Amino acid sequence: MGSSIMIQGTTSDAGKSLIVTAICRVLYRRNIRVAPFKPQNMALNSAVTEDGGEIGRAQAVQAQACGLKPHTDMNPILLKPNSDKEAQVIFRGHPISNQDAVTYHKTKPQLLEAVVDTFQTLMDRYNYVIVEGAGSPAEVNLRQHDIANMGFAEKVDCPVIIVGDIDRGGVFAQFVGTLALLSQSEQDRVKGFIINKFRGDISLLQSGLDWLEKKTGKPVLGVLHFMPGLHLASEDSFFSIEKNHGPTSTDKLRVVVPRLPRISNHTDFDPLRLHDQVDLIWVEQDDDIPAGDLIIIPGSKSSRGDMAWLQKQGWLKAIEKHLRYGGKLMGICGGFQMLGKELDDSKGIEGIPGISQGLGLLNIKTSFDESKQLTNTTGHLNLADSPAVAGYEIHMGQTTGEALNNCAMTLNGKPHGAISLDNQIMGHYLHGIFDHPQALQTILNWAGLKNSQYLDLAQEQENTFDRLADAFEKQIDMDFITNLMQHPAP
Numbered sequence: 001m002g003s004s005i006m007i008q009g010t011t012s013d014a015g016k017s018l019i020v021t022a023i024c025r026v027l028y029r030r031n032i033r034v035a036p037f038k039p040q041n042m043a044l045n046s047a048v049t050e051d052g053g054e055i056g057r058a059q060a061v062q063a064q065a066c067g068l069k070p071h072t073d074m075n076p077i078l079l080k081p082n083s084d085k086e087a088q089v090i091f092r093g094h095p096i097s098n099q100d101a102v103t104y105h106k107t108k109p110q111l112l113e114a115v116v117d118t119f120q121t122l123m124d125r126y127n128y129v130i131v132e133g134a135g136s137p138a139e140v141n142l143r144q145h146d147i148a149n150m151g152f153a154e155k156v157d158c159p160v161i162i163v164g165d166i167d168r169g170g171v172f173a174q175f176v177g178t179l180a181l182l183s184q185s186e187q188d189r190v191k192g193f194i195i196n197k198f199r200g201d202i203s204l205l206q207s208g209l210d211w212l213e214k215k216t217g218k219p220v221l222g223v224l225h226f227m228p229g230l231h232l233a234s235e236d237s238f239f240s241i242e243k244n245h246g247p248t249s250t251d252k253l254r255v256v257v258p259r260l261p262r263i264s265n266h267t268d269f270d271p272l273r274l275h276d277q278v279d280l281i282w283v284e285q286d287d288d289i290p291a292g293d294l295i296i297i298p299g300s301k302s303s304r305g306d307m308a309w310l311q312k313q314g315w316l317k318a319i320e321k322h323l324r325y326g327g328k329l330m331g332i333c334g335g336f337q338m339l340g341k342e343l344d345d346s347k348g349i350e351g352i353p354g355i356s357q358g359l360g361l362l363n364i365k366t367s368f369d370e371s372k373q374l375t376n377t378t379g380h381l382n383l384a385d386s387p388a389v390a391g392y393e394i395h396m397g398q399t400t401g402e403a404l405n406n407c408a409m410t411l412n413g414k415p416h417g418a419i420s421l422d423n424q425i426m427g428h429y430l431h432g433i434f435d436h437p438q439a440l441q442t443i444l445n446w447a448g449l450k451n452s453q454y455l456d457l458a459q460e461q462e463n464t465f466d467r468l469a470d471a472f473e474k475q476i477d478m479d480f481i482t483n484l485m486q487h488p489a490p
Contacts, residue, residue, distance in 0.1 A: 002123040003485035004037075006153050008133035010164040010174035015196035015224070017058040019163050020132045021232060022224075022472035023481065025065040025465045027128055034128040035074060036062035039115045040148040041134060042079040042087070044264040044301050048374050048392040053093015054078060057267055058132070061232060065465045076118040077111060077147070079104070080301055081262070082351050088301075092118070095372055108145035115147055116155055128485055131158060138181040150186045159191045159484050166205075167197035167226065172212055179216055191484055194476060195223040222476035231274060231464045252279045253449040256292035259284045260334075261309055262302040265394070268332060269298070271434040271457050277449055285309075289318040294328045294447035297335030299431065303366070303397065304345055304356040307338045316359055328447045329361070329425045336417065336427035337397050340364035349396055361425055362418055364401030372396050377430070379411035381439055382419065383446055389439040391432030403427075 007023075009016040020036055027034040036059050047060035053072035060070040072093035079087040086100050091111070099107070122129045135142075137149035137160075145151065153160050162178060164171040179187055193212065198205065202223060209220045255272055259282050272280045283289055295318075300306040310316065319329060331339040340358040342365040347353060349368040358365075378390045389409060401418075408417035408426045417428030423446075434440045435457045444452040472478065 002033075002126045002129050004119075004123065004129040004131055004156070004158050005481060005485050006131040006133060006158045006160045008137050008149050008153075008160050008162050010136055010138075010162060010171070010178050011168070012135050014136075014165045014174075015163045015194075016132050016134075017062070018196065018232065018468070019161075019194060019224075019472075020130050021058075021062050021065045021465070022468045022476075023130050023478075024062050025469040026473055026478055027130075027482075028066050029466075029469060032128060033126045034066050034130060035068060035122050035126040036066065036132065037073075037119055037122055037129050038075045038132040038134065039119070039152045040077040040079065041075050042081065044080055044262065045267055046078060046080070046265065046394060048376050048394060049074075049093060050376075051093065052374055054090055054372075054374055054394060055093065057265070061461075062130075062132075064461065073118050073121055076115050080264075082302055083305070086351075093374070105145060108147050112145075112147045112151070112155060115152065119152075119156060133160075136178065137162075137186070138178040140181060150182065150189070153189055154185065158189075160186075160189050161192050161194060161221065161481070162190055163194045163196050165196050166223075167199065171195060172208055175212060176215060179218075190218060192219045192221045192480065194221050197226045198223045199226045219477075219480070221480055224471065224475050227468070227471060230468065231270065231460055232468070252277050253294065253444055253447055253452075254279045254281060254290070254292040255294045255296060255447070256281045256283060256290060257296050257298060258282075258310060258313070258315060260298060260300050260306040261285075262300050262306050264299040264301045264334065265431050266298060268431055268434060269296075271440055271455055274457070274460065275440075275444075275453070275455050277453055278444070285313065289313075289315065291325075292322070292327065293449075294330065295319060295322055297329075297331040297338055299332050299394075300334030300338075302350050303334040303337045304343050304354065305351060306334065307343060307356050307358060310338065310359070319359065319361070323361075323424055327424070330443075331425075331427040332433070333393075333395050333429050333431060334397075336429060337366040337395075337399060339425065339427045340366055340399065340401065340403075342366070343397075344368065362401070362403040362420065362427055364399050364403045364418060364427075366397040366399045368397045370396070373429070375412075377411045379409055379413075379416070381409045381442055382407060383442050385438075385442060387436070387438035387442045389430065389433060389436050391430040391435065393429045394431060395429055399429075 041056035043056045045057035050069040055075035059075040063070040078090040081087045134148035339362045343356045344367040375393045380386045403418040407415035408419040419426045441452045
């Protein structure tokens with residue numbers, strides 16, 4: 001049976017996913033069988049697993065750092081918000097219901113037992129299981145029936161390390177305050193702290209570290225320095241989308257993307273963000289919509305709601321002008337659905353039942369039902385040179401219409417998506433389309449970039465894992481962590 005440790009954070013986005021990824025990679029490089037685990041995740045960034053389910057994107061990335069294919073055991077509960085009050089509950093990879101917070105809170109005791117069973121399955125298969133918490137363990141209003149942080153750690157008797165982000169300020173208050181809001185047994189379970197995203201001279205921090213250790217009686221295991229340019233697919237969009245600042249280069253392809261309120265799988269755009277010949281411009285609410293070479297409407301967890309937002313923000317007029325000037329347009333997943341004439345959610349699958357008009361740019365319509373498409377797929381684009389493409393589908397809508405007769409690609413031997421007869425508009429359900437180097441080059445050329453460069457995202461990801469692991473081993477007491485897992489203190 002394996003050993004485990006849990007990484008919790010003082011806040012959301014404190015660095016839990018980063019630390020878990022680092023530990024996973026360090027152990028993997030030592031030829032140790034290690035797997036990630038997150039009991040409960042709330043995120044609109046997800047991935048399709050090898051067993052045909054859906055988990056949080058962060059756990060899929062952590063699996064890659066372990067040299068593993070993502071599996072639903074690594075994230076048994078995924079919550080995907082449909083609105084501010086309701087979320088789709090995905091259990092062991094598949095949706096079971098839409099629930100509001102009160103209803104979900106009542107089901108947690110039953111879910112905890114299933115979550116523990118899944119965790120034990122991983123513990124039986126791997127030497128180490130590195131567990132990631134969610135948000136903060138000090139949310140007093142959520143302590144009852146907790147399955148994401150200390151509730152889980154107490155249930156499985158797992159030691160805890162707490163990470164805090166010093167870049168946001170107040171990290172010492174975060175650590176002390178978090179401990180103060182825990183029960184005595186939970187405080188005893190915390191074995192140390194890690195400080196994330198430090199900038200500057202470490203000697204100026206030493207007095208604070210000494211004070212924290214004396215105040216809490218717990219060690220600081222190290223200070224992880226801020227790492228510019230670190231590429232890790234993030235868990236969610238609330239903190240991670242980088243807004244562009246300053247003028248863009250006229251020598252680059254300008255890609256303009258609306259930051260939808262319920263945007264899903266924004267990691268689709270990481271290859272564009274990393275590409276030296278691309279200016280990726282995120283357009284927030286009430287921003288002016290700039291001119292560009294390519295507009296991409298991203299995926300959405302609430303296609304009808306985000307369609308209404310696009311209309312209110314003036315995107316239809318901007319897109320029509322963009323197309324008149326010869327620009328290219330792409331819709332991915334929910335964005336593909338919005339390109340059509342109609343979004344029919346009469347059954348209320350994604351929210352309030354109803355039918356909405358789409359942008360009307362492709363002759364298609366989408367109807368929503370309870371079945372969810374979860375598929376890893378391969379094929380080729382129906383563009384110049386027919387490059388190979390791979391990715392995954394996650395959607396509940398079924399799209400029909402004449403525009404599909406001129407398909408954008410062939411996936412698993414079947415026609416998929418649509419491309420307009422004038423070659424300006426493309427729509428499809430394939431997430432991860434830009435991850436494949438040849439497909440990325442072809443699409444950038446289609447959008448107007450000449451002599452596009454080759455970007456191997458998979459190799460970039462591997463380089464990132466190793467860079468993170470190198471820094472972690474130098475700056476964090478990894479021996480303490482491994483010894484803690486082998487001999488957990490009572």
